[in-house]
Amino acid sequence: AQSVTQLDSHVSVSEGTPVLLRCNYSSSYSPSLFWYVQHPNKGLQLLLKYTSAATLVKGINGFEAEFKKSETSFHLTKPSAHMSDAAEYFCVVRGGGGSGGSYIPTFGRGTSLIVHP
Amino acid sequence: EAGVAQSPRYKIIEKRQSVAFWCNPISGHATLYWYQQILGQGPKLLIQFQNNGVVDDSQLPKDRFSAERLKGVDSTLKIQPAKLEDSAVYLCASTGTNTGELFFGEGSRLTVL
Structure with a gap:
């Protein structure tokens, strides 16, 4: 079965400092991976996705993530945090079906990003 | 392009009552999902339609x-009877891509008293 582990439930940074949100996954040899952001009382919005093209993926609002197959990781980074980045972030894995893992997108538990002025 | 529409946004009921939530996906999206998100947790899939x-x-x-x-x-999505x-x-959520x-709606928040 596929799974996602977000290693930190909360990450606290100061405005202007780098952000690192960690995600490890378990799935097939060719999973699709996503990061979504959820602001309070809002729906989930796609930040970026990896679908077997370039391993370094750039998303919206300056975020990027790197797919590392050897480490089964897909960590989310941003060089400089902004107050508006404060939100809940979810890592999601979707396998290739059959022995390649479930087609059903599976969510991690989420990481709450706190940004201090 | 219109997004995924959900209603109602908020609903408060007492336990053992019933409730129904409605979703209209993005036009042309064949796949539709219902997820349950309990406070402090990631969304958990309830059902997927193709x-x-x-x-x-x-x-x-x-x-x-x-x-x-149906169409x-x-x-x-209906819950009957509701529990705390x-x-x-x-x-x-809906998807039409491989x-x-x-693509998510804004969600329907249910409080059961």
């Missing part, structure tokens, strides 16, 4: 939850 057929409902508590997508477009632990946000990118 057009008007059920693909996966293995985590749907079928003794109290039901869902339908392969909009969908309704059903308090959550119910998220509807990459599995989900």
Whole structure:
């Protein structure tokens, strides 16, 4: 079965400092991976996705993530945090079906990003 | 392009009452999902539809939850009777691409007293 582990439930940074949100996954040899952001009382919005093209993926609002197959990781980074980045972030894995893992997108538990002025 | 529409946004009921949530996906999206998001947790899949057929409902508590997508477009999720632990946000999502990118509605927040 596929799974996602977000290693930190909360990450606290100061405005202007780098952000690192960690995600490890378990799935097939060719999973699709996503990061979504959820602001309070809002729906989930796609930040970026990896679908077997370039391993370094750039998303919206300056975020990027790197797919590392050897480490089964897909960590989310941003060089400089902004107050508006404060939100809940979810890592999601979707396998290739059959022995390649479930087609059903599976969510991690989420990481709450706190940004201090 | 219109996004995924959900209603109602908020609902408060007492335990043992019933409630229904409605979702209209993005036009042309064949796949529709209902997720349950309990406070402090990630979304958990309840049911997946492909057009008007059920693909996966293995985590749907079928003794109290039901869902339908009769014409392969909009969908309704019903809970009857509700329990306290059903308090959550119910998220509807749709996808029409092979990459599995989900497009979410804003969710329906249920409070069971």
